[in-house]
Amino acid sequence: MANDAPTKATPSSNKELAMLAEDGRRLLQYVARHGDLTINNDIAKGIISISAKIENNSWTISDEIQLIHSYDRLARQVYPVTIESIKAVVPDTLSGKLSHPTASKTITWYRYYTVFTLLFLLSVQMFYLFGYTLIQTLAAYSDPITNTLPVDIEAHYLLLKDWNHIWMLGQELHFKRVSTNNASGSDLSIAFSTNLIAAQSFIQMLQNYLLPLIYGLLGALIFVLRTLLQQVRNLTYTSSREIGYRLRLTLGCLAGMITGWFLKPGMGEMALSPMALAFLAGYSIEVLFTLLDKLIDGIRKQSNTPSTNQHS
Structure with missing residues (x-):
């Protein structure tokens, strides 16, 4: 009692x-x-x-x-609905004042991240395509370069110099002739080749590293947004999931870069498939890392087979 x-x-x-x-x-x-x-x-x-x-x-x-x-x-x-998920999604009205749930703030921020990443990707993609068009035209020019160039080729060359000027952050390419006795090329031809080689190298870096990374990040952001919408609809979102989302973005960038390493396209062959695979790798990183685990397991089994046969 x-x-x-x-x-x-x-x-x-x-x-x-x-x-x-x-x-x-x-x-x-x-x-x-x-x-x-x-x-x-x-x-x-x-x-x-x-x-x-x-x-x-x-x-x-x-x-x-x-x-x-x-x-x-x-x-x-x-x-799986918990009091933590309800507080994170549903505004609190029991206390007499309306509070903004953390889920709406999280979705808003990831929407901003996604839009910014998409705009940045479009900017880099357009910059890439413009430079690639100039490189293709100048690389196909096979006539000897003297002190003058045809009007259309000179226009492409001037645009390429300005294009290089942008990615070099305002710096210009400086060159010196190795031998003054070499009369096989003029200063214009050397400058022409220097700018063309520099642009080709930068294009390679864009399509092998930067663009796959951004596509992977965009895929991870879209996955996070889609998951957030499902969790908010089902009232299963909690603030503790934010750590997993941030790690997901990092892994998405890494997955896109890995795809770029394994699928390096030839010069100018940045067709949709390598970048689409980078996007898919960022969206579904589990599939990529599962394939990598299977590949490593297969290599490990093959490396263990000869030693086993020798002992037998």
């Missing part, structure tokens, strides 16, 4: 029980609004009645045990 007597409440215990009761009421509201779930009468009665006792500061140890037991049963019923 001693356990049924009102417990002398302390500020900390009262606050903890009040928070637990409030969380239980929020779970009950979720069940009431969800069409596929039904509220157990004993659970609802236990949480609501004990919440009233806590507000009046007349709860007992038995009430505390019943509250914990009812909350545990309710949490099992609504799983």
